[in-house]
Amino acid sequence: MAHNEKIIAASQKHPIVRLPEGQVYKYGTAGFRMRADLLEGVTFRVGLLASLRSRKHNGQTIGVMVTASHNPPVDNGVKIVDPMGEMLEQDWETLATDLVNSASDQELVERYNNIAAAHKIDLRSPAKVIYGRDTRPSGHKLVTALADALVAADTEYVDYKLLTTPQLHYLTRATNTEGTPSSYGKVSEVGYYEKLAAAFAKALRNKKVEGTLTVDCANGVGGPKLAEFLKYLPQEVKSHFSVKIVNDDVLRPEVLNLECGADFVKTKQRAPPSPKPVPGARCCSLDGDADRLIYYWHDPDANFVMLDGDRISSLAASFISDLVRDANLSEEVRIGVVQTAYANGASTTYIAEHLGLPVACTPTGVKHLHHVAQSYDIGVYFEANGHGTVLFSTEAIRAIREKQPQSPAQKDALETLSALVDLINQTVGDAISDMLMVEVILAHKGWTLRDWAMTYQDLPNRLVRVEVADKDIFQTTDAERRLSHPEGAQAAIDQEVRKYTNARAFARASGTENACRVYAEAATRSEANELAERVARIVQQFGSK
Ligand code: G16
Numbered sequence: 001m002a003h004n005e006k007i008i009a010a011s012q013k014h015p016i017v018r019l020p021e022g023q024v025y026k027y028g029t030a031g032f033r034m035r036a037d038l039l040e041g042v043t044f045r046v047g048l049l050a051s052l053r054s055r056k057h058n059g060q061t062i063g064v065m066v067t068a069s070h071n072p073p074v075d076n077g078v079k080i081v082d083p084m085g086e087m088l089e090q091d092w093e094t095l096a097t098d099l100v101n102s103a104s105d106q107e108l109v110e111r112y113n114n115i116a117a118a119h120k121i122d123l124r125s126p127a128k129v130i131y132g133r134d135t136r137p138s139g140h141k142l143v144t145a146l147a148d149a150l151v152a153a154d155t156e157y158v159d160y161k162l163l164t165t166p167q168l169h170y171l172t173r174a175t176n177t178e179g180t181p182s183s184y185g186k187v188s189e190v191g192y193y194e195k196l197a198a199a200f201a202k203a204l205r206n207k208k209v210e211g212t213l214t215v216d217c218a219n220g221v222g223g224p225k226l227a228e229f230l231k232y233l234p235q236e237v238k239s240h241f242s243v244k245i246v247n248d249d250v251l252r253p254e255v256l257n258l259e260c261g262a263d264f265v266k267t268k269q270r271a272p273p274s275p276k277p278v279p280g281a282r283c284c285s286l287d288g289d290a291d292r293l294i295y296y297w298h299d300p301d302a303n304f305v306m307l308d309g310d311r312i313s314s315l316a317a318s319f320i321s322d323l324v325r326d327a328n329l330s331e332e333v334r335i336g337v338v339q340t341a342y343a344n345g346a347s348t349t350y351i352a353e354h355l356g357l358p359v360a361c362t363p364t365g366v367k368h369l370h371h372v373a374q375s376y377d378i379g380v381y382f383e384a385n386g387h388g389t390v391l392f393s394t395e396a397i398r399a400i401r402e403k404q405p406q407s408p409a410q411k412d413a414l415e416t417l418s419a420l421v422d423l424i425n426q427t428v429g430d431a432i433s434d435m436l437m438v439e440v441i442l443a444h445k446g447w448t449l450r451d452w453a454m455t456y457q458d459l460p461n462r463l464v465r466v467e468v469a470d471k472d473i474f475q476t477t478d479a480e481r482r483l484s485h486p487e488g489a490q491a492a493i494d495q496e497v498r499k500y501t502n503a504r505a506f507a508r509a510s511g512t513e514n515a516c517r518v519y520a521e522a523a524t525r526s527e528a529n530e531l532a533e534r535v536a537r538i539v540q541q542f543g544s545k
Contacts, residue, residue: 003123003153003154004109004113006152007048007105007108007109007112007149007152007153008105008106008108008109009152010044010148010149010151010152011041011044011045011105011108011149011152012105013145013148014040014041014043014044014145014148014149015040015041016041016042016044016045016100016102017037017038017040017041019038024097024101025042025097025100025101026097027079027088027093027094027096027097027100028511028512029364029365029510029511029512030069030077030079030087030365030366030511030512031046031065031077031078031079031080031088032046032077032078032079032096032100033068033069033071033075033076033077033512033513034075034076034077034514035074035075035076036068036074036075036076036136036138036141036142037138039076039077039078039138039142040141040142040145041100041145042078042100043066043078043142043143043145043146043149044145044146044148044149045099045100045102045108045149046064046078046080046096046100046146046149047064047129047145047146047147047148047149047150047153047155048099048108048112048149048152048153049080049092049095049096049099049115050062050064050080050129050150050155051127051129051149051150051153051154051155052095052112052115052116052119052121052127052153053080053082053088053092054127054128054129054155055116055121055122055123055125055126055127056119056121057082057083058125059125059126059127059128060083060128060176061083061128061129061130061172061175061176062080062081062082062083062128062129062130062172063080063081063082063085063129063130063131063132063168063169063171063172064078064079064080064081064129064130064131064146064168065078065079065081065131065132065133065163065165065168065169065289066078066131066132066133066134066139066142066143066146067079067133067134067136067139067165067288067289068134068136068288068512069134069165069287069288069289069291069292069512070218070257070261070262070263070287070288070292070512071257071288071512071513072256072257072258073136073253073254073255073256073257073258075136076136076138076139076142077512078142078146080092080096081168081169081172081427082172083172083173083176084172084173084176084427085169085170085172085173085184085426085427085428086169086367086370086427086428087366087367087370087428088367090367095115098111099111099112099115123153123154124154126156127153127154127155127156128155128156128157128158128175129150129155129156129157129158130157130158130159130160130168130171130172130175131143131146131157131158131159131160131168132159132160132161132162132163132165132167132168132171133161133162133163134162134163134164134165134220134221134288134289135162135220135221135250135253135256135288136253136256137253143159147159160189162221162224162225163189163221163225164221164222164225164289164290164291164430164431164432165289165290165291165428166290166291166425166427166428166429166430166431166432166433167189167192167225169425169427169428169430170184170185170192170425170427170430171187171188171189171192172427173426173427174186174187174191174192175187182394184426184427189228190232193228193229193231193232194232195422196229196232196422196423196432196433196436197229197232197233197234197237198234198422199419199420199422199423199436200233200237200423200436200439200440201233201234201236201237202415202418202419202422202423203416203419203420203423203436203437203440204237204440204443204444205412205415205416205419205444207440207443207444208240208443209240209241209242209439209442209443210240210443210448211242211281211282212242212243212244212281212282213241213242213243213244213282213283213284213435213439214244214246214278214281214282214283214284215243215244215245215246215283215284215285215286215435216246216247216260216261216265216272216283216284216285216286217245217246217247217248217261217285217286217290218247218256218257218260218261218262218263218264218285218286218287218288219247219248219249219250219252219255219256219257219258219260219261219288220250220256220257220261220286220287220288220289220290221250221288221289221290222286222287222288222289222290222431222432223245223247223248223249223250224248224250225290225432226243226245226248226286226290226432227245227248229432230243241439246275247260247261247272247274247275256288257287257288259272259273259274260272260274260285261285261286261287261288262285262286262287262292262293262294262385262386262431263287263292263385264285265285265294265296265306266294266306266308266384266385266386266463267463267465269304269306270304271283271296271298271304272285277298277304278298279298279299279300280297280298280299280300281297281298282295282297282448282449283295283296283297284296284435284438286431286432286435287386287431290430290431290432291387291428291429291430291431292309292385292386292387292429292431293309293312293386293429293431293434293435293438294306294307294308294309294385294386295307295308295311295312295438295449295452296449297449297450299450305449305450305453307449307452307453308344308384308385308386309382309383309384309385309386309387309388310339310343310344310347310382310384310458311347311452311453311455312382312386312388312434312438313337313339313343313347313351313380313381313382313388314337314347314350314351314355314455314456315438315441315452315455316380316382316390316437316438316441317335317337317351317355317357317380318355318455319441319444319445320335320378320380320390320417320420321335321355321357323413323416323417323420324378324413324417326409326410326412326413327400327403327405327410327413327414327417328403328406328410329399329400329403332377332395332396332399333377333378333396333399333400334376334377334378335357335376335377335378335379335380336357336358336359336360336373336375336376336378336379336380337351337357337358337359337360337379337380337381338359338360338361338362338369338372338373338379338380338381339359339360339361339362339369339381339382339383339384340361340362340363340364340368340369340383340384340479340480341361341363341364341479341480341481341506341508341519342364342383342384342385342463342519343361343383343384344384344458344459344461344521345459345502345504345521346456346457346458346459347456347458349456350455350456354456358376360372361479361481362479363476363479363480364383364480364508364511365511366381366383366387366388366428366429369381369382369383369388370389370391370428373390373391374391374393376391376393377392377393377395377396377399378390378391378392378393378396379391379393382429383429386429386431386434387429388429388434389424389425389426389427389428389429389430389433389434390420390424390437391426392421392424392426397421400414400417400418400421401418416444420437420440423436423437423440424437459502459521459522459523459528460521460522460523460524460525460527460528461519461520461521461522461528462519462520462521462528462529462531462532463517463518463519463532464517464518464519464520464532464533464535464536465510465513465515465516465517465518466507466515466516466517466518466536466539466540466543467514467515467516468515468516468539468540468543468544469543469544470543471509471510471514471515471516471543472509473485473486473542473543474486474489474507474508474509474516474539474542474543475509476506476508476509480506480508481506482506483506483507483508486542486545488542489507489538489539489542492538492542493505493506493507493535493538496531496534496535496538497531499531500522500523500527500530500531501522501523501527502521502522502523503520503521503522503523503527503528503531504520504521504522505518505519505520505521505531505532505535506518506519506535507519507535507536507538507539516539516543518532518535518536518539519532520532520535
């Protein structure tokens, strides 16, 4: 069968669901994400685009991840990973949106061929795609559609089955760098565990991790994967690194992200009710696909204390900049921090004024932060929701690995930095890798979570989710800090913000859920709550016009 007919025949098995008049499928903050029953045709079409993308990159491997991460179990999603493990280039997000919204199979093939022609893609050249999925049962059907697209487009593929999102990013980069001087690691899930386990042991440098760490895995794929990872730790680390995995039920799909997980903890600002919080215990939560991380503990005096993405960011920035100074690399290596509008104002002040590091602000979505972080030699980026990582440029890695130490202290700093390069997932935010990084830093500093929380005091804040008829009328400017549309909404928000001391608030449409988000911070908790509710009402009013 000719190429076009094969695609049409396969597409007929996975028809696209027509959306109500005026609505289109959109490649959002993290790919296409919505109710799983709408996604089969979408995933098929994403498979076609992934194969074009691979051919555009001369047959390099492209990744596809089927996940809806923090969303409820009824949702699913699909996103494309570029050859170095990064998020899909933004120009291609538009192509993805166009291709997926093709009105018929005929139009789909035409658009597919048009993309190939416009991008000088030879459809007879080799192409390769790898893919994985989280634990949602709907994932099975979606990867079948994906595989059918890849077969129809003559694309070689590997199905890695269940993976965390960051593992798929790792595997994509490892596949494309295999056998080169910049090899990212062995091309297997085991290779991922081995790399992290060895780097963790090395980065600890004989320091011991104190106490037990309780890890809430959101009843998602992170549970079994973390349990697997722990088996690869060397015996000397296993003897003191005590991890208690909780909320790891992946057999009952309905409990995924339910009253647990990083998104629950961050938005509700409380610990998962189950298992019952133990006062003083060091805890952290991953999200449904293990790319976000939040730490917290129950303090008998202060109740719940949360250490979110901003805290992880400032902890990492402070530790790494001390190491860079101790390694005598400050002249060669520039460190910068990237945040979004959701970053607590106190964290921004701490990083800029106390740590003396430049801080940039981008729109939500790790793809935006990642891009800006690449402009530094060492770029630390985290969203407040716990999604982020640290990027080391090729030059920074060379400087770290080639610098001749002049003292034992310098040698020590260089070796720790070198281990961190391997420990931290350079492709995308990775909850397991980030958790290990935090554990290393706390062990080096000899800190408890309370010590960590003492570095600065968060401004009270509140995040609210508001459902409106059409979230897309809410358009933003200034890194999402202001609404440009609907007209008058920002003026109304400004008027409310002016009534409070040290206050700030903004509203934006979510790119992963059918809702708007409102963030507010103010001098006191009750003021932050009140302001958030007032702004939420404004969003509701404008959203119902
Ligand atoms: C995804 C993105 C994150 C983003 C989050 C919420 O996370 O990867 O960068 O912060 O969605 O985005 P929004 O506010 O636009 O819904 P995840 O963990 O759900 O993949």
